Amino acid sequence: MIYLDNSATTKPFSEVIESYTTVSQKYFGNPSSIHRIGMESEKLLIQAREQIAGLLEVKSNEIYFTSGGTEGNNTVLKGIARTYKGRGNHIITTTVEHDSIHKVMEQLEEDGFSISYVPVNEFGQVSIEEIIKHIRKETILVSVMHVNNEIGSIQSIEEIGRLLSNYPNIFFHVDGVQGIGKQVISLNKAKVDAYTISAHKFHGLKGNGVLYIKEGKRMEPLLAGGGQENTFRSGTENVAGAVATAKALRIQLQNQKEKLSILKQMNAYLREQLARIEGISIHSPDLGKSIPHILNFSIEGIKAEVFVHALEERDIYISTTSACSSKTNKISKTLLGMGVPEQIAESSFRISLSYENTMEEMEKVVDAIKDIQKWLRGVMK
Template identity: 50%
Template structure:
């Protein structure tokens, strides 16, 4: 099997699975229980939180464990909105955010919040000046993703964070689900107040994630109950999932430090080869993009046709965000870049991991060319 859909989800690392199984078998007590077994589980939870904080270079009290990116994004956006609505009801985001941000903002509009959806340029990057000019007296939140999940463009979040620092009454949230382990992002003293991570995008397990919430930031919790996770995320902690998430975080940080150049080289190879194809348009910019995503359009061919033809050869790619891939055909991200319909409705996403190889990409290129040619011959 050649798996090139790593932006949708990654294969769990064997050592991550091992840590999950070990904790599930040996430390299954509720960390809130007052007996010794519960105390042991609580110590393991604290250790995991300390380790996550060390890896991200933040304070341990700034880590909230969640069930993944969607929950983290909802907690960040709605938590700020509900907690600070008396001070203002204006939120700034972009037109190309993940559905868990976009739909969260849409839901807040029903509660009387006003959302500014900033446009992007032809390579999918939001303008720092547009962000700056959109800030008002009643703005309480800016939420901009770090790496776009469809085309891989890197947003200028450090520059936006610097602007946010000059407005102490508003908060800045970054969705870093796609950037973690591929494009570095420092949190400490950055101006970023909240940052979302997901375990299953970094060879961890589905249902695991983290939200960084800096110490000055107050949120209204979406879950109420037993006051776990600083009362921001009530519910018995998924201890095995938490330990496995931290294990995955450590491993991906090591790979980023030692091997990120390998992914860049694979991406450049892919782009160079795809450039030679007739009728294929590369949507991912050659500069200013994360190394693991290559988005292309093949106008005139429905993406699912190619996906199924490749799937029959055990090669797996995707169209757009897995969270929206079964909805209408058009890519909202490519439409926001200003591309015409033929391009926005025929997009394919190839997404890499540290586990992929040059040989796999060579096989993929041959198979993709064959699939496109077979489809064109069938039309003749």
């Protein structure tokens, strides 16, 4: 099997599964319990929090465990809106955010908030000038994704953070689900107030996530209950999940240091080979403007779903768009926002790599794409 849908989800590291199983079996106590078994679980939870904080170079009291990216994004957007609605009712985001941002924005609009959707350029990037143009005295939040989940474009998070530092009443949230372990970022240097992470995007387990919230930043919690996670995220803590997430993040960041150059080579090879094929358009910006993990392209005149299933017959797995939208057959709003014609955008595909992939796999994928495209064009004649 050649798996190239890593932006949808990744295969968990074997070490992650082992740590989850061990903790689940041996340290199953409730961390809130005062007996020894509970205190052993609490100790592991504290260690996992400290490990993740160390990896992100932040404080341990700035790390909160969640169920993943959707909860993290909802928590920040709704929490800030509810906490500071007396100060202002205006929020800025972009036209290319994930649905876990856009759907929340739609809900907030129904609640009376005003949302500005900043457009992107032909590289899928938002300009600092565009954000500045939309800032008002009522603005309380700016939310921008770190890395686009469809084309891999990188947003200028540090520049945006420096800009917003001049507006102390504006909260800066970054959806880092596709960025962590793929694009280097210093949360402190970027002056980010909140950063969302999902474990299953870096070989952790589904249903686990991390939310960084800068110390001193206040917002109402999304979930009320027993007061876990320093009263911010109630619910019995998933100790095994937290430990597994810390392990997955450590391995992913190590791979980023050691294997990023190999990933760039694979991306460059794919770009070069696909660009030679008639009818193929590459949408992901050049490396530097985009991460090497994602390559988005279109094959003119080919139905995306048919092509994906033809590759599947050869045990090669790619996607047509983001996993959350693939079954609805929606045309990519990111590509349309970049100015890609609708007819081209509806035949788009996403190859998303991990540090586990190899150059040998890329050669097989290119050969398969050439064969299937030739075969489909023959069938369509």
